[in-house]
Amino acid sequence: MEDTMIAETPxxxxxxIIAAAAAAAEPAAATxxxxxxxxxxxxxxxxxxxxxxxxxxxxxxxxLPEEPRLRPELVxxxxxxxxxxxxxxxxxxxxxxxxxxxxxxxxxPRPDIRxxxxxxxxxxxxxxxxxxxxxxxxxxxxxxxxxxxxxxVAKAHPGHPELSARTRxxxxxxxxxxxxxxxxxxxxxxxxxGVTALRHPDIAAATFTGSEAGGRALFDIAAARPRPIPFxxxxxxxxxxxxxxxxxRARGTEIATGFVGSFTLGAGQFCTKPGLLLLPVGHGLxxxxxxxxxxxxxxxxxxxxxxxxxxxxxxxxxxxSAVTVLSIPSPRDDPFRPTLLRVSAPxxxxxxxxxGGECFGPTSIIIEYADDAELRAVLGALEPGLTVxxxxxxDEADLVRPLLPALTRLAGRLIxxxxxxGITLSWAQQHGGPYPATTAPAFTSMGPAAIARFLRPVAWxxxxxxxxxxxxxxxxxxxxxxxxxxxxxQGNIR
Amino acid sequence: MEDTMIAETPxxxxxxIIAAAAAAAEPAAATxxxxxxxxxxxxxxxxxxxxxxxxxxxxxxxxLPEEPRLRPELVxxxxxxxxxxxxxxxxxxxxxxxxxxxxxxxxxPRPDIRxxxxxxxxxxxxxxxxxxxxxxxxxxxxxxxxxxxxxxVAKAHPGHPELSARTRxxxxxxxxxxxxxxxxxxxxxxxxxGVTALRHPDIAAATFTGSEAGGRALFDIAAARPRPIPFxxxxxxxxxxxxxxxxxRARGTEIATGFVGSFTLGAGQFCTKPGLLLLPVGHGLxxxxxxxxxxxxxxxxxxxxxxxxxxxxxxxxxxxSAVTVLSIPSPRDDPFRPTLLRVSAPxxxxxxxxxGGECFGPTSIIIEYADDAELRAVLGALEPGLTVxxxxxxDEADLVRPLLPALTRLAGRLIxxxxxxGITLSWAQQHGGPYPATTAPAFTSMGPAAIARFLRPVAWxxxxxxxxxxxxxxxxxxxxxxxxxxxxxQGNIR
Numbered sequence: 006m007e008d009t010m011i012a013e014t015p016x017x018x019x020x021x022i023i024a025a026a027a028a029a030a031e032p033a034a035a036t037x038x039x040x041x042x043x044x045x046x047x048x049x050x051x052x053x054x055x056x057x058x059x060x061x062x063x064x065x066x067x068x069l070p071e072e073p074r075l076r077p078e079l080v081x082x083x084x085x086x087x088x089x090x091x092x093x094x095x096x097x098x099x100x101x102x103x104x105x106x107x108x109x110x111x112x113x114p115r116p117d118i119r120x121x122x123x124x125x126x127x128x129x130x131x132x133x134x135x136x137x138x139x140x141x142x143x144x145x146x147x148x149x150x151x152x153x154x155x156x157x158v159a160k161a162h163p164g165h166p167e168l169s170a171r172t173r174x175x176x177x178x179x180x181x182x183x184x185x186x187x188x189x190x191x192x193x194x195x196x197x198x199g200v201t202a203l204r205h206p207d208i209a210a211a212t213f214t215g216s217e218a219g220g221r222a223l224f225d226i227a228a229a230r231p232r233p234i235p236f237x238x239x240x241x242x243x244x245x246x247x248x249x250x251x252x253x254r255a256r257g258t259e260i261a262t263g264f265v266g267s268f269t270l271g272a273g274q275f276c277t278k279p280g281l282l283l284l285p286v287g288h289g290l291x292x293x294x295x296x297x298x299x300x301x302x303x304x305x306x307x308x309x310x311x312x313x314x315x316x317x318x319x320x321x322x323x324x325x326s327a328v329t330v331l332s333i334p335s336p337r338d339d340p341f342r343p344t345l346l347r348v349s350a351p352x353x354x355x356x357x358x359x360x361g362g363e364c365f366g367p368t369s370i371i372i373e374y375a376d377d378a379e380l381r382a383v384l385g386a387l388e389p390g391l392t393v394x395x396x397x398x399x400d401e402a403d404l405v406r407p408l409l410p411a412l413t414r415l416a417g418r419l420i421x422x423x424x425x426x427g428i429t430l431s432w433a434q435q436h437g438g439p440y441p442a443t444t445a446p447a448f449t450s451m452g453p454a455a456i457a458r459f460l461r462p463v464a465w466x467x468x469x470x471x472x473x474x475x476x477x478x479x480x481x482x483x484x485x486x487x488x489x490x491x492x493x494x495q496g497n498i499r
Numbered sequence: 500m501e502d503t504m505i506a507e508t509p510x511x512x513x514x515x516i517i518a519a520a521a522a523a524a525e526p527a528a529a530t531x532x533x534x535x536x537x538x539x540x541x542x543x544x545x546x547x548x549x550x551x552x553x554x555x556x557x558x559x560x561x562x563l564p565e566e567p568r569l570r571p572e573l574v575x576x577x578x579x580x581x582x583x584x585x586x587x588x589x590x591x592x593x594x595x596x597x598x599x600x601x602x603x604x605x606x607x608p609r610p611d612i613r614x615x616x617x618x619x620x621x622x623x624x625x626x627x628x629x630x631x632x633x634x635x636x637x638x639x640x641x642x643x644x645x646x647x648x649x650x651x652v653a654k655a656h657p658g659h660p661e662l663s664a665r666t667r668x669x670x671x672x673x674x675x676x677x678x679x680x681x682x683x684x685x686x687x688x689x690x691x692x693g694v695t696a697l698r699h700p701d702i703a704a705a706t707f708t709g710s711e712a713g714g715r716a717l718f719d720i721a722a723a724r725p726r727p728i729p730f731x732x733x734x735x736x737x738x739x740x741x742x743x744x745x746x747x748r749a750r751g752t753e754i755a756t757g758f759v760g761s762f763t764l765g766a767g768q769f770c771t772k773p774g775l776l777l778l779p780v781g782h783g784l785x786x787x788x789x790x791x792x793x794x795x796x797x798x799x800x801x802x803x804x805x806x807x808x809x810x811x812x813x814x815x816x817x818x819x820s821a822v823t824v825l826s827i828p829s830p831r832d833d834p835f836r837p838t839l840l841r842v843s844a845p846x847x848x849x850x851x852x853x854x855g856g857e858c859f860g861p862t863s864i865i866i867e868y869a870d871d872a873e874l875r876a877v878l879g880a881l882e883p884g885l886t887v888x889x890x891x892x893x894d895e896a897d898l899v900r901p902l903l904p905a906l907t908r909l910a911g912r913l914i915x916x917x918x919x920x921g922i923t924l925s926w927a928q929q930h931g932g933p934y935p936a937t938t939a940p941a942f943t944s945m946g947p948a949a950i951a952r953f954l955r956p957v958a959w960x961x962x963x964x965x966x967x968x969x970x971x972x973x974x975x976x977x978x979x980x981x982x983x984x985x986x987x988x989q990g991n992i993r
Contacts, residue, residue, distance in 0.1 A: 031904045034904060034907075035904065077607070080606060080607075081606050081607075084605050084606040085606075087605075091985075095985070097982075097987065102926050102927040103927060104925040104926055104927040104928075107925075110923065110925070111578050111581075112574060112575045112578040112579075112923070112924060113571070113574075113575075113923075115923045115925055116917060116923060118923060118925060118927045118928060119927050120926075120927040120928070120929050120948075123907060125940065125941075126908075209933070224722070224727065225722070225723075228718070228719070228722035228723075228727075229719075229722075232933075232934040232935065233718065233722075233934055233938060234934070235939070235940065235941060399963060402963060402965050402966055405966060406966060409966065410525045410528060410529065413528075413617060413957055414620075416957070417955070417956065417957055417958065418957070418958040418959075418960060419957065419958070419959050419960065419962065420960040420961060421959075421960065421961040421962040421963065421966075422961060423610060423960060423961050429604065429606070429607075429609045429610060429612060430606060431598040431601075431604070431609055431612060431985075432596050432598055432614075432982055432984075432985050433596040433597065433598040433612045433613050433614040433958055433982075434598075434612060434614070434958060435614050435956045435957060435958035437955070437956070438955075439619075439703070439726075439955070440726040440727055440728070441726065444727060445729065446619065446729065446955040447619075447729060447951065447952070447954065447955050447956075448956075449956060454614075454956070457941065458941070460941065461911070461931070461932075461933070461940040461941050462911065462929045462931070462941075462942075462943060462948070463907055463910070463911055463912070463913065463929060464911065464912040464913070464927055464928060464929035465912075465913050465915075466912060466913065466914040466915065466917060467914060467915040467916060467917050468913065468915040469893060469896060469915065471896050472896055472899060472900060472903065472915075486987050488591075488926055490926075491585075491589070491925075491926050493591065493980050493987075493989065493990075495987065495989065496987075
């Protein structure tokens, strides 16, 4: 709906914006990580200071409440920018590697060869609608791309056009004052503008966070370019949660209420919403689950398009012949109160294609398994995603261990006695997984390692020291940890 | 030509082979890096011992001479397998990262989260024709995939079918005796078999080394799968070489003969063949170049298909109106004696699309530049590739420095006073670059870092120590270097 109201950026303006990004690529690549860290700190400070203006704007456009959603999200977004500044200061992202010449190298004399990382060039970002700050124009992909030294063109999300434009202005001013090249960040608007930009020869990589339908169309366009580019698409996830009989016995009520809290958080509009809960037959949690679901008030959804897609998906699941209802909103209720369904494990396996996909919104399905064989059959029928969670008792390690290969196959993050919603940002974070979770399973889209998506390695063979990038010089002027002749040598930063 | 003589692997046999690979994926993922290092040593030993049988077979099928090509190539291939065993022992490829729970983490309390790498699953490899060992069934992609713990299905190259089959047998026996799961390695034959395998849902990633025409078709198939997979294609490269006026004055003859040696090596059938030599106008090297070219004997090409493509490409370049001839074989000569052409920088820029692509075989073009502006225009018109080389004097650093951004844009490896042919294998090696050099510019296809193509990160959140992969446990049983709470902590391996 909103899409039709967004003014399409005209072709000439798209060309101007991408030309500015392309012109910024070389000066940006020439900056030091320390300079880019200053840009990111400036952007973080400016965003923080603009909070009182931006948060009401975001609330109006997305229907998300200021608390507990938008204020904490802004804190996260500001932290994210500063975390990438720390990534730059630390310098490990360069993976600086020095191999000295070795006339006795077993395959034949080895020349001096050294490798570091350089920015890929202008990055096109399609931000998500559900986190207007953290996955928006100041969000995860933009922070990582700017940290890498790549100019960014973002396609403003139709769900929050004004917020996108204001966020752009705040960031551009901060970046410019901090000394970033003109053209490091800009936005375009409209579906056609996004496609035009994705086909532009000066775009070197693209990212997308959203539905598989829209994202796959863009992936296909990126792959069909005369010169294809890396496309980092994150399309969604079912996030199954497996609960052992022991965990049900020890703390079934806590698990049931935790589950309902997680799948209804933010009206279920999270890529990490737990869409399937695997419970042992005879769990006895029906009443607890029902009461928890019915205590959740109705919530507005992000926009009419998402609401319409949710209604259709919810109805499709609810009316599937294998499914029974645990709790649905009565017809007079707010339609966006949560829905909880139920299916037996054997029925789920038979209907996995219909029941095992993502339904973006406050709906989830209980799968009841009778024994280990049924549990394994369900795990084998699930599609890969971003997360898998396990609720088990500490003394059940021997029960869970044999299932780990099947669980690991399914996801990029495994969670023990916790819920998939809530993604911390730290060095070990991994937000990704095999398709359809992402189109690039070797990468993460969140956390410090996400910078790797926008870098490419370059080796320098036999170069004089004075022409090498600083991180490869004999003097190691930035004091980085490096790998020298195969041996990791500590730096002197910390 | 040869293609039509290759028996296509029947569909049932392809299914059986991929099912065996899929069945091997879980036991392979459960092995330790030390176990896989033993597999690779066993494979290297077996290949070395089979050399006297395999080298004559390779010579017969590829027309490559035993010396100086096939024996050194086998040494390289054996070394490559052992180098990946060292990668496994060293353990840095796991990038083991541990973040302890931190209630004071600025974005909100942080759970315990730890990340390591797991194998992607079965890998389909399309080996190259020009290096039947180093890029063949015992070659770079297979070594890296096995090291990662991924079962491999290789599509035998039509240029050396018998060698492919025998190499498979030698490796399979060695791997099996060393304890690798059944199904870790097998081959299929024929164009249709390769496509069928690439579409198979159990294939998790694919690699290809060869021409852009064939490789792009496979890339498109991988991208069009219901679940696309990472496709690591290496399609070729022009490998321009820039020579300064100072270098011509100081050692023009040496450069001219070095260049001719490099572009005619192996009948120019290297992805790193220098296809363009940028010389200053008035270089005075015509006679030296001509004499060097004419002293090179004719060489057989790999197969009839490659020879036919080369003839057509050579003729297209030779007859281009902007091109003049420095040396071509006379009609009575062996047609595979080298060709050296010449074009002015302005003419090259105008015809860059026609003249700037790869011609696989013993042809190269001299581009003569009058000044810095012409040189820069040529660099701006070149397509990206695997390498760029610079020949300059040590006191010319200030002349070369401003050109580095333009040179770096063009390639994954920059070479100083050397030739692009000859790729060492060491930690810093980078063999890759923007399209059409490769479809995945964030990776290398050669050297230790190539293992990253077949791994995906997995994070473990809140897991009990006993269920974590060994490299993430508190006791760090393998003694790896790890990143703990953001700080690199030395291991105790070395």
